[in-house]
Amino acid sequence: MTDPKAYLVTGGGSGIGAAVTSALATAGHKVAICGRRADALRAVAAKTGAVDLVCDVADGGQVTELVGVVTSTFGRLDGLVLNAGIIAPGGVASLSAEDFTEMVAINLTGPFLVAKAALPHLLAARGAIVSVASVAALRAASDMGGYAATKAGLAMMTQSLAVDHAHVGLRANVVCPGWTLTPMTEEFANDPAGIVRALQTMPLRKVARTSDVAMAVLYLASSRLAGHVTGQILTVAGGMEGRLLYQQDEIDPRQT
Numbered sequence: 001m002t003d004p005k006a007y008l009v010t011g012g013g014s015g016i017g018a019a020v021t022s023a024l025a026t027a028g029h030k031v032a033i034c035g036r037r038a039d040a041l042r043a044v045a046a047k048t049g050a051v052d053l054v055c056d057v058a059d060g061g062q063v064t065e066l067v068g069v070v071t072s073t074f075g076r077l078d079g080l081v082l083n084a085g086i087i088a089p090g091g092v093a094s095l096s097a098e099d100f101t102e103m104v105a106i107n108l109t110g111p112f113l114v115a116k117a118a119l120p121h122l123l124a125a126r127g128a129i130v131s132v133a134s135v136a137a138l139r140a141a142s143d144m145g146g147y148a149a150t151k152a153g154l155a156m157m158t159q160s161l162a163v164d165h166a167h168v169g170l171r172a173n174v175v176c177p178g179w180t181l182t183p184m185t186e187e188f189a190n191d192p193a194g195i196v197r198a199l200q201t202m203p204l205r206k207v208a209r210t211s212d213v214a215m216a217v218l219y220l221a222s223s224r225l226a227g228h229v230t231g232q233i234l235t236v237a238g239g240m241e242g243r244l245l246y247q248q249d250e251i252d253p254r255q256t
Contacts, residue, residue: 012052013037020083077125082111083132091144099146112157115161151176173232
């Protein structure tokens with residue numbers, strides 16, 4: 001590694017965030033991770049050498065302090081991975097206002113606050129932002145009305161960053177995973193029938209590993225590998241992004 005960079009990964013305590021942290025650290029970069037669960041963050045830091053910082057990304061004051069600590073520790077900030085997110089299943093009819101508000105706070109307002117606080121440092125470094133959204137941001141799926149809306153907002157916000165700041169060298173891209181084995185999908189992983197239904201939506205017929213998504217993030221974060229790539233959405237979904245997901249497993253021909 002001839003040019004190690006400094007990265008901040010939100011939601012770095014588990015799942016995709018932990019895998020991204022491992023990939024960046026293995027590539028020789030300096031990494032800071034944040035999240036709300038101190039024990040989980042410490043465990044990832046112990047394995048990767050990352051700097052672990054407790055932060056609620058929906059709290060503007062905590063975010064300002066977070067970015068200050070990261071930049072003071074590393075002396076720079078070259079890349080930001082906006083990965084923190086939560087999911088509350090449900091469509092508009094069934095989702096509670098409280099669950100919707102919390103998803104907006106973590107999945108959309110949080111990335112806005114972190115990006116805004118980090119932006120001066122990223123612009124100085126001609127750095128990169130990679131947002132981890134979801135294939136749900138691109139295709140409507142049953143019982144995902146709130147989650148899909150927040151992830152679609154995250155994707156568009158990231159593309160707006162790309163458009164607004166490309167002229168000064170910032171790159172901003174989006175990774176949209178499909179079904180990925182993470183703590184967030186544990187309930188799904190323990191449901192064999194659910195796995196079968198999910199696999200039927202994916203031409204590759206396999207669920208992604210967190211490392212699959214991490215490699216896509218690593219590519220987009222790299223100025224060497226993706227130096228002329230910005231404003232793009234890269235799906236890591238086994239081809240499922242080309243399909244609409246319906247509540248019913250079978251379509252009644254009488255309704256067509």
